Amino acid sequence: MKTDVQVAVIGGGIVGASVLYWLARLGLTDTLLIERRELTSGSTWHAAGNTTYFGPYAQMTRLFAGSIATYLQAETDSGQSVGFHQTGSLRVATTPRERELYQQYAETYKALDIPYHVVENEDIERLNPCVNTSGLFGAAQTPTDGHVDPVGATNACAAAARQLGATVMRHTPVQALKQESGSWLLDTEQGQIRAQQVVVAASFWTRELLAPLGINTPLYATEHHEFITGGVDTIAALPNEVPAIRDSFVSCSVRQEANGFLFGIYETEPEFWSLDGVPKEFSEELLPPNTDRLTPHLERLMERMPAIADAGIKTINNGPMCWTPDGLPLLGPLPDYDGLWLASGFNVGIGTGGGSAEFLAKWMVEGQPPYALPSVHADRFGNDMTQEAAVESIKACYRRGYTLPDKIH
Ligand SMILES: Cc1cc2nc3c(=O)[nH]c(=O)nc-3n(C[C@H](O)[C@H](O)[C@H](O)COP(=O)(O)OP(=O)(O)OC[C@H]3O[C@@H](n4cnc5c(N)ncnc54)[C@H](O)[C@@H]3O)c2cc1C
Incomplete structure (x- = not known):
């Protein structure tokens, strides 16, 4: 077992594995990823995998674009398929104002060299009948x-990082973390690990892991449901997979899954999960479905896509989803704790994980962030936010769903 490393990454979800891979790509391979159970044992295993480029904030869009690029490069390096389906996405305009905002975003996409068009209703019908x-x-x-x-x-990502010299250790919960003589000591059942730097990519476990150090991370998990429908004849008859649809009125994203659909809803009244701490007995299981509060959204979805009503629901997955009070991840160093970095709080961690890992790893290796993105800095909430205030902000974020900010920052 490795007991002395330059960088320890805690957590083997999409974010931790991507960080390990990016550090290795930048030449930092004296690294150890430590995972409590199996890789993906948090929220990652049950995510829908949506990785859109659409977003109102140009710099955040770089994180999205960097993610697909990261996963595809990891696939090439490791030979492990990442199952990328390049279906494209349609963010429908439910008001004239939304369309106007979409037109304004075109400049950003041009600057980022990402294909982007504002299309008409006939195009939507052609692309997804x-x-x-x-x-x-x-x-x-x-x-x-x-x-x-x-x-x-x-x-x-993990396999490609290992090929470059990084190490992955599974079934090893980090029990405690402390600073000693300029380095970090990680307690595990298998013994103590010393690291010069630590990246905490432990999602909703991060709050409790860091609390003994006096660090208050306002990270809490909500329930989040995704539904898988039965087959739809119109879809089965098409030669290509249809683009994903995102709709602020329904507050829902829908993509094709086999010959049916998979959709996820951001309901108006979200439920929190385990506000007072992740239960010790929690492994990675799904939560019981609790769909009554989703009914108004389901009704709107059936209007938008009547085929879903005919196909019927085959599977419902309810899983915990990690949130920060503004919905953006905590990414970067904690300045009062030398060598301690956060990569936690991702609610669209598949969509932004790879690009965020690139951002963080470059910051660690080169000593400064590759571009200005203060909206994700790990210390932006200070240390004093109460649980009540964090929960209220998260509720507002969650229920905002796909509603766009009226101004571009
Ligand atoms: C139903 C559902 C659908 C979703 N669909 C999408 C989607 O389509 N697109 C998208 O972008 N996002 C989606 N998400 C969100 C996505 O799942 C998360 O944002 C993402 O998986 C977070 O990745 P992560 O690596 O930060 O956390 P996790 O995957 O939760 O990984 C954290 C890891 O840390 C480990 N860990 C925790 N504590 C310790 C410790 N003390 N020691 C060692 N290891 C530890 C855990 O075991 C876990 O493996 C969805 C979420 C849900 C619930």
Whole structure:
């Protein structure tokens, strides 16, 4: 067992594995990823894998674009498929104002060299004949994004990092973390590990892991449901997979899964999961479905895509999803704790994990962030936020769903 490393990464979800891979790509291979159970044992294994490029903030879009690029490179390096389906996405405009905002974003995509178009209702119908476009004002199309297999992508990053010299240790919960003589000591059942630097990529476990150090990370998990439908004849008859649809009125994203659909809802009244701490007995299991509060959204979805009502629901997955009070991850150093870095708090960790890992690893190796992105800095909430305040902010974020900010920052 490795007991003395330059960098220890705690947590083997998509984020931790991507960080390990990016550090290795930048030449830092005296590294150890430590995972409590198996890789992907947090939220990653049950994620839908959606990786869109669409977003109102240009710099965040770089994280999204960097993610698909990271996973595809890891696939090439490791030979492990990441299951990328390049379906493209349509963000439908449910109001004239949304369409206007989509038109404004075009400049950003041009600067980032990402294909992007504002399209008409006829285009939506041609691309996805199951969408009822009445009342829509076209859509923003990002034709080169899609979805990946989150388990495949995590394993590809870990395997590619290992090939470059990094080490992965599974079934090793980090029990405690302390600073001693300029380095970090990690207690595990198998013994103590010394690291010069630590990256905490432990999602909703991070809050409790860091609390004994006096660090208050406002990270809490909500429930999040995804549904898989039965087959749809119109879809089965098509030669290509249809693009994913995102809709602020329904507050839902829908992508093709086999010959049916997979959709996830951001409901108006979200439920929190285990606010007072992750239960010791929690492994990685799903939570019992609790769908009554989703009914108004389901009704709107059936109007938008009547084929879903006909196909029926085959599977419901309810899983914990990690949130920060503004919905953006905590990424970067904690300045009062030399050598301690956070990569936690991801609610779209598949969509942004690979690009975030690139951002963080470059910051660690080169001594400064590769570009300005203060909106994700790990210390931005200070240390004093109460649970009540964090929960209220997270609720507001969650229920905002796909509603866009009126101003671009
Ligand atoms: C139903 C559902 C659908 C989703 N769909 C999407 C989607 O389509 N696209 C998208 O981008 N996101 C999606 N998400 C969100 C996505 O799953 C998460 O953002 C992402 O998986 C977070 O990755 P992570 O690596 O930060 O955390 P996790 O995957 O939770 O990984 C954290 C890891 O840390 C480990 N760990 C914790 N504590 C310790 C410790 N003390 N010692 C060692 N290891 C530890 C855990 O075992 C775990 O493996 C979805 C979420 C849900 C619930």
